[in-house]
Amino acid sequence: MTLRVSRRNFVAGSAALLSLSALGTSAMAQETRLRLLWWGSQPRADRTNKVSELYKAKNTGTAITGEFLGWADYWPRLATQVAGRNAPDIIQMDYRYIVEYARRGALAPLESYMPSKLQLEDFDPAQIEGGKVDGHLYGVSLGANSAATVLNAAAFKEAGIDLPTQKTTWEEFGKIGAEMTKAGKRKGYFGFADGSGVEPALENYLRQRGKALYTADSKIAFGPEEASEWFDMWAKFRAAGACVTPDIQALYKDTIDTSPLTLGKAACDYAHSNQFVGYQAMVKDKLALTNYMRITPDSKGGHYRKPSMFFSVSAQSKVMDQAVDYVNFFVKNPEAAVILDVERGIPESKAMRDVVAAKLDETGKVPLDYVAGLGDLAGPLPPPPPTGAGEGTLILRNIAEQVAFGQLSPADGGKQLVDEITRILARG
Numbered sequence: 001m002t003l004r005v006s007r008r009n010f011v012a013g014s015a016a017l018l019s020l021s022a023l024g025t026s027a028m029a030q031e032t033r034l035r036l037l038w039w040g041s042q043p044r045a046d047r048t049n050k051v052s053e054l055y056k057a058k059n060t061g062t063a064i065t066g067e068f069l070g071w072a073d074y075w076p077r078l079a080t081q082v083a084g085r086n087a088p089d090i091i092q093m094d095y096r097y098i099v100e101y102a103r104r105g106a107l108a109p110l111e112s113y114m115p116s117k118l119q120l121e122d123f124d125p126a127q128i129e130g131g132k133v134d135g136h137l138y139g140v141s142l143g144a145n146s147a148a149t150v151l152n153a154a155a156f157k158e159a160g161i162d163l164p165t166q167k168t169t170w171e172e173f174g175k176i177g178a179e180m181t182k183a184g185k186r187k188g189y190f191g192f193a194d195g196s197g198v199e200p201a202l203e204n205y206l207r208q209r210g211k212a213l214y215t216a217d218s219k220i221a222f223g224p225e226e227a228s229e230w231f232d233m234w235a236k237f238r239a240a241g242a243c244v245t246p247d248i249q250a251l252y253k254d255t256i257d258t259s260p261l262t263l264g265k266a267a268c269d270y271a272h273s274n275q276f277v278g279y280q281a282m283v284k285d286k287l288a289l290t291n292y293m294r295i296t297p298d299s300k301g302g303h304y305r306k307p308s309m310f311f312s313v314s315a316q317s318k319v320m321d322q323a324v325d326y327v328n329f330f331v332k333n334p335e336a337a338v339i340l341d342v343e344r345g346i347p348e349s350k351a352m353r354d355v356v357a358a359k360l361d362e363t364g365k366v367p368l369d370y371v372a373g374l375g376d377l378a379g380p381l382p383p384p385p386p387t388g389a390g391e392g393t394l395i396l397r398n399i400a401e402q403v404a405f406g407q408l409s410p411a412d413g414g415k416q417l418v419d420e421i422t423r424i425l426a427r428g
Helices: 009-021 026-030 042-058 071-083 100-104 125-129 153-159 170-183 199-208 224-239 273-282 320-332 333-342 350-357 363-370 387-403 408-426
Strands: 032-039 064-070 088-093 147-152 268-272 287-290 310-313
Touching: 032 042, 032 071, 032 320, 042 064, 042 125, 042 147, 042 273, 042 320, 042 333, 064 071, 071 170, 088 100, 088 320, 100 387, 125 333, 147 153, 147 199, 147 273, 153 170, 170 224, 199 224, 199 268, 224 387, 224 408, 268 273, 273 287, 273 363, 310 320, 320 333, 320 350, 387 408
Parallel strands: 032 064, 032 088
Antiparallel strands: 088 310, 147 268, 147 287
16 A cells, blocks of 8 residues: 655554554554655556555565655655654665765664565676665665656657657757757657756766766866856857747656656656656656767767666664565565566666566667667766755755756856855865
């Protein structure tokens, strides 16, 4: 069962549980209760709930309660629950935040469960390392993905415009977007969403230039010049009518259902490859995937294969053994793998990849082929972002929006972005 829990309902539910406890209900005493928290769309929730039902069928006496939210609402909710010592047993964790939560003692180290309860022997070692902080394993990768551009292939065909390719540059992409907008085949339709506030897109741009978002020792790795050029490029796209207007982009709330592409406002948007399944489930038109654009035709790509997300276990959990068992089931059970498909990324377990690959439908094959075909676009996995990086993503979004609305110039926006991120990291 999945709940969207209000504070009132939580308090009421807690009171009810206390009442049952006072009555000495033996069934309650014997039942193991697991709580899960994750971000994502309704299709992800449906898949997760099916796996939970499968787990319960094989583990009688286990009750599982799940709660999901959109990305923007998820992190404030998780922070509140951790601070209030009401954290869920199993936490969906992101590469961007794992260092911060591990170092504050919110997550349980899991290496002691390997290989007895946590059987990751056929995982790519690099992906296991991606879940480690200071030598301890705090996250089990739920899949591999890479940053991508989602394209409405039907809209491109309708307008008679070729899709971007692996070699398309940002300059060429701007011209393609302007052509799409001018084609006017759909009312109020633009070439692409405004990606100036999308952190993975900025990171990709920086990596192509031999830079990065952060250094291994938790410092900012780019300067005002690179940030200003980034904002200036997007300002030119807006001026050419290639991307959506600021008021349309402001509707985006880090959820698939609020994406300009999903809302029928743009032919392209920016996501991670595993999200393709969720996008296609919500958009009737046929979609496609390609990489982020290159700065020049011969630029090395700024992509990398990353853990799409992790399952972590709360350090506050009273049922840690059962929580670890559930995580292992999630990533190693063949029936669960078929249910999950590639919606959270390409399975890290080779055995589960083989199971899923044999049953993938046309939609599922798209992200699998995309990640496998990155070629020279893919580089090494960067170190986990430092404490404060999550706040940095919000700052980027806010400054990008101010530049888009004309409240800041690209140059001032670039300087402000670097100054504010530097301040946050120093506070660390």
